[in-house]
Amino acid sequence: KNQVEQSPQSLIILEGKNCTLQCNYTVSPFSNLRWYKQDTGRGPVSLTIMTFSENTKSNGRYTATLDADTKQSSLHITASQLSDSASYICVVSAGGAGGYQKVTFGTGTKLQVIP
């Protein structure tokens, strides 16, 4: 069964500090991994996407890494801002090109940035 586990469940950090969120997955065959940001009361918004051959991808202050061998990914947030307060969801797609990719969502990490 495809699973995506995220840690920690929740995190509180001071504004300006860095943090790293973790994602472990057991999805096969792996196609791609995305990190989404979901603000309270809003739908998720894609931050990064990485395929098998990519091991890092940046989007501003967000940097995602992927280790396909250990099936782990991390999302690093640099110099956090109050607007980074949100849930961060790791999403892994299984399947190959030419067919439908089955998507598995993690439960998310709820990040709160405080002044």
Add this chain to the structure above:
Amino acid sequence: EAGVVQSPRYKIIEKKQPVAFWCNPISGHNTLYWYRQNLGQGPELLIRYENEEAVDDSQLPKDRFSAERLKGVDSTLKIQPAELGDSAVYLCASSLAVVLEGTDTQYFGPGTRLTVL
């Protein structure tokens, strides 16, 4: 460009009542998804459409849930009758193509928060 539009944003009903949600995807997106998201959880797929065809409805509780996408554009999701456990956020998403070398990014609407009393 307008994003995925959903209505209503909030709905409160009593159990055993029917309820319907509406979604208008991004123009040109032929794939449409309905998800249910419980508090503190990630979204769970209910149904996926390719144009007007439901190609994955394996997680849709068919005894009380139904969905349609008649013209391959907007879609409705219905629950009849609603139960207490149906309280959740119902998210609609759309994407341009099912598979495009792994870049089928889904764009989500704001969701409909359903409360069943």
